[in-house]
Amino acid sequence: MINKKDIFDMVTAAENDADQALPGLTQSLNEALAGEGVVHTPEQILLKKVRRKLGMNQIDFAELINTPVGTLRDWEQGRIPPSGAAITLAEILLMHPDLAKEIA
Structure with a gap:
C-alpha cells in the first residue's frame, strides 16, 4: 500500500x-x-494534441477525419475509446501535419 x-x-x-x-x-x-x-488516456492526449497542432476546433477536425463531432467529443472526453483507424490517422497527422491539407 x-x-x-x-x-x-x-x-x-x-x-x-x-x-x-x-x-x-x-x-x-x-x-x-x-x-x-x-x-x-494516451488516446485522448493524442487526439487533442493533433487537433491543436493543426490549429483546428473540434468541428473542423471532425469534418477533416470524416467523423461526427459528437464522436470526436466522446473520444476526447474519454467516454468511448477511438477506433484503431482513428488513432493511426492521428499518429500520421501528428508526424505529417501537412497531409491535413491534402485530406481536406
Whole structure:
C-alpha cells in the first residue's frame, strides 16, 4: 500500500530526475491514491494534441477525419475509446501535419 512517505519519495525522485520542482505533483499523486482527480488516456492526449497542432476546433477536425463531432467529443472526453483507424490517422497527422491539407 502506498503511503504519504512513498508519495514524498516519488515526488523527490521525480524532481531530482527533472532537475526542477514539479508543482502540483504531490497533489496529483495524492488524488490518484485517493481515486480522485481526472485521468487522461494516451488516446485522448493524442487526439487533442493533433487537433491543436493543426490549429483546428473540434468541428473542423471532425469534418477533416470524416467523423461526427459528437464522436470526436466522446473520444476526447474519454467516454468511448477511438477506433484503431482513428488513432493511426492521428499518429500520421501528428508526424505529417501537412497531409491535413491534402485530406481536406
